[in-house]
Amino acid sequence: MAARIVLAVRESQYIEPLLHYIHHSEYGGMLRVSAFSMLDAFMEFMQGEEVPDAVVGDPSFIEAWLVEGRNSVPWAVLSDDGDIRGNPSGSLAGGQMIIKYQALPSLLESILQLCDLKRSRMASVPKEETLLLGVVSASGSSGKTTLALNMAKQLGGLGLSVFYLNLESVDSSGLFLRLPDGSAPGLERLLYELKASAGEGAKRKQER
Structure with a gap:
């Protein structure tokens, strides 16, 4: 199953070549990207019902989203200058930092590693077992x-x-x-x- 990624970057010139590369490479089967260059459109999408596997974007987009308090999804800030020496592991409080301008395979591998954080959380539930949930009520029309x-x-x-x-x-x-x-x-x-x-x-x- 392809990982669902939300990409939020101001420059459409950054988004278009990246999406073109994904669609015409082996990453096309690994990633399904929803890209936004406008903050309002990004925020509206993130307030919807679809839950992505990871969110990657410019600091202004990520900060606006985190203020809403819906940050249960793994996220990463794209660093313009590529200077993450202050964070040797490339990590921030609650998220990650990814160099924005780097070789596309390296960039996409970093995004895939971000998705692995979510998969590792779900790995605690054995895939061989089935969880059965029942919804019952003694009265009708109770929802x-x-x-x-x-x-x-x-x-x-x-x-x-x-x-x-x-x-x-x-x-x-x-x-x-x-x-x-x-x-x-x-x-x-x-x-x-x-x-x-x-x-x-x-x-x-x-x-x-």
Whole structure:
């Protein structure tokens, strides 16, 4: 999956050659870049629902974004003069510093390393295991579907694989009042009930 990068730089002359290089190199499959040269457009995008993997930009753009307090995404400031001797590791408080004018492969590798910070945070959850989240309520019209859909969207925005299953229209009383033929457990039993309910519904329509 390509890393989603937000690039915020005043000079469009800086953005265009960089995007051209990405699209015509091996980095085209690694990076998906949303670039902005206007502060207002950048801020509007960052206030939206899409969550990027990293934000890289001029100091003025990054500072304006950090003031909003939505800085849970790895970020880096592009250094015009390339002087990071005051920060030997190229790091700032909460972020990184990247030399703005350098060989494009080196620049893009630095951005990819920035994305690795987010991946390392997510690596604590074993990929072999599936996390199951359920949204239930004893009463109807309580916002279960809206909540579940928004959760799925947010988790998907974090790069996680999400499967959303809505059982609201399924009559689950059969799971407690009757048993299917045989001793089918777990998922097999649920699929049996879904199929049986669908068959009964079709039969009623035909009788009408």
